[in-house]
Amino acid sequence: MELLVDFLIGFLKALIVLFLVILPGASGAVYFERRIAAWIQMRIGPNRVGPYGLLQPIADVIKLIFKEDIIPAAADKRFHFLAPLISITITVAVFAVIPFGHYVVINGEPVYLGVAPNVHVGILYVLAMTSMGVYGLTLAGWASNNKYSLLGGLRSSAQMISYELAMGLSIVALLMVTGTPNLMEIVEQQAGWRWNVLYQPLGFLIFLVASFAETNRTPFDLPEAEPELVGGYHTEYTGMKFGMFFLAEYGNVIAASAMMTALFFGGWQVPFLPELLGLQEGSVALALLQVASFTIKVAIFVFFFIWVRWTVPRFRYDQLMRLGWKVLFPLSLANVLITGLVMLIN
Amino acid sequence: MTFWEKLYLPEIARGLGITFKMLIGPKMTIQYPEEKYHPGGYYRGRPVLVLDEDGERCVACGLCSRVCPPLAIEVRAGETDREKERYPVKFEINMLRCIFCGLCEEVCPEEAIVMSKDLEMVFENRESAILGKEKLLVPVAQLQDRLEYLRMHQYYEPPARAQDA
Ligand code: SF4
Ligand code: SF4
Numbered sequence: 001m002e003l004l005v006d007f008l009i010g011f012l013k014a015l016i017v018l019f020l021v022i023l024p025g026a027s028g029a030v031y032f033e034r035r036i037a038a039w040i041q042m043r044i045g046p047n048r049v050g051p052y053g054l055l056q057p058i059a060d061v062i063k064l065i066f067k068e069d070i071i072p073a074a075a076d077k078r079f080h081f082l083a084p085l086i087s088i089t090i091t092v093a094v095f096a097v098i099p100f101g102h103y104v105v106i107n108g109e110p111v112y113l114g115v116a117p118n119v120h121v122g123i124l125y126v127l128a129m130t131s132m133g134v135y136g137l138t139l140a141g142w143a144s145n146n147k148y149s150l151l152g153g154l155r156s157s158a159q160m161i162s163y164e165l166a167m168g169l170s171i172v173a174l175l176m177v178t179g180t181p182n183l184m185e186i187v188e189q190q191a192g193w194r195w196n197v198l199y200q201p202l203g204f205l206i207f208l209v210a211s212f213a214e215t216n217r218t219p220f221d222l223p224e225a226e227p228e229l230v231g232g233y234h235t236e237y238t239g240m241k242f243g244m245f246f247l248a249e250y251g252n253v254i255a256a257s258a259m260m261t262a263l264f265f266g267g268w269q270v271p272f273l274p275e276l277l278g279l280q281e282g283s284v285a286l287a288l289l290q291v292a293s294f295t296i297k298v299a300i301f302v303f304f305f306i307w308v309r310w311t312v313p314r315f316r317y318d319q320l321m322r323l324g325w326k327v328l329f330p331l332s333l334a335n336v337l338i339t340g341l342v343m344l345i346n
Numbered sequence: 347m348t349f350w351e352k353l354y355l356p357e358i359a360r361g362l363g364i365t366f367k368m369l370i371g372p373k374m375t376i377q378y379p380e381e382k383y384h385p386g387g388y389y390r391g392r393p394v395l396v397l398d399e400d401g402e403r404c405v406a407c408g409l410c411s412r413v414c415p416p417l418a419i420e421v422r423a424g425e426t427d428r429e430k431e432r433y434p435v436k437f438e439i440n441m442l443r444c445i446f447c448g449l450c451e452e453v454c455p456e457e458a459i460v461m462s463k464d465l466e467m468v469f470e471n472r473e474s475a476i477l478g479k480e481k482l483l484v485p486v487a488q489l490q491d492r493l494e495y496l497r498m499h500q501y502y503e504p505p506a507r508a509q510d511a
Binding site for chain 1: 358361362364365366368369370371372373374375377
């Protein structure tokens with residue numbers, strides 16, 4: 001019985017996260033991507049569908065659904081079908097461990113805000129999932145049986161593997177500071193401005209650059225570099241299958257922003273306001289405040305992702321590899337070393 | 347490169363600053379149907395025939411028709427009792443063909459055909475896209491911008507006119 005209730009609560013939370021966080025979040029990110037791109041280019045951007053063009057993502061999705069679904073004759077049909085599913089599933093799966101707030105007490109039981117934010121291996125789970133994400137892109141490139149797609153897929157796998165190292169090592173240094181891979185605990189430790197970014201500035205920088213590479217965003221969007229690879233790994237995808245890759249990209253951006261917020265910027269912590277208002281731990285009001293704090297921080301990071309995309313030009317492939325292996329990798333190693341030394345001295 | 351430049355990050359920060367300025371700065375877009383674009387004399391819109399106080403200027407020499415690259419103009423000449431004894435009985439421009447090159451305007455010896463500012467050309471069928479004289483003739487007062495522009499930028503002497511003196 002207890003197991004069933006737990007399962008149902010988890011299922012309900014997953015549904016809420018899927019329909020109230022990921023889908024609106026991703027479509028909102030698409031909308032703001034287009035709006036901000038336009039503003040930076042001195043244009044106005046989509047403003048016709050609905051008030052301020054807010055319904056534009058919905059119109060886009062409707063358009064995508066009604067498009068013809070083309071599978072190239074020479075493609076491997078099973079994997080061609082599977083690839084976007086893998087991409088989107090893994091993106092969604094990452095959200096399972098993200099803590100959106102602390103907890104609310106319902107019937108005397110604390111219900112944590114997040115699908116499963118208390119998993120012991122939180123960070124490892126996220127790393128595992130993001131490195132699985134590369135399968136979607138590589139499979140898409142392989143199964144399409146198109147040279148541009150294949151090149152895009154190959155690039156994405158090479159890029160992700162190179163940057164995963166730096167990202168993993170920056171997290172190692174962070175784990176040395178926090179002493180736990182549990183995301184909820186990491187956020188709890190950062191109460192009252194003790195944000196990890198203050199202890200790990202270099203680690204944060206490495207993590208930031210690596211997450212740009214992991215999410216395939218400019219300046220590291222080589223897997224879909226339009227001028228040289230047509231559409232990269234999704235050249236041969238149409239309609240909603242393309243839409244899934246698109247959704248996965250923005251889902252990944254949000255997930256990466258959420259990870260940075262949780263790991264380095266105090267997650268859902270609200271500084272000094274709860275004491276000021278006398279809010280109790282576990283009350284709904286405080287939970288809402290925490291979710292708002294988390295959302296604002298994530299939104300700032302998503303804005304940063306978009307802002308960088310329309311500022312920095314794409315790297316060349318060899319530059320990308322050089323940055324990954326010759327700069328970020330040694331830097332993150334040095335960061336681990338310095339962190340260890342400082343901890344030893346203290 | 348110095349170490350600071352090699353670091354690359356300061357330059358990225360500078361770039362981000364520039365794009366942020368653009369982000370909040372003024373926008374170029376014209377919200378078309380609500381807001382209209384009013385170009386200056388430089389604009390090459392729909393070619394029209396100039397209508398003076400004493401009638402049309404065109405003498406039906408056919409040069410415009412001859413020069414028009416997509417053969418959009420059809421002129422048929424007739425006779426009058428006026429000093430310039432030729433006039434176009436029929437003058438048609440097929441707007442489905444016109445490419446707005448402005449060669450007709452450039453070649454006309456009478457400054458009789460000029461490019462107007464009209465940029466909204468909507469036709470419901472092919473026949474209505476062939477504009478006859480009644481649609482082409484536009485009073486000279488409405489074309490002053492373009493005529494002034496042409497006089498400033500053309501290399502040949504425009505024909506002397508009574509109202510210029
Ligand atoms: S603008 Fe060019 S294409 Fe159009 S009528 Fe004149 S000469 Fe022909
Ligand atoms: S518009 Fe000018 S070029 Fe054309 S027929 Fe008339 S006078 Fe000749």
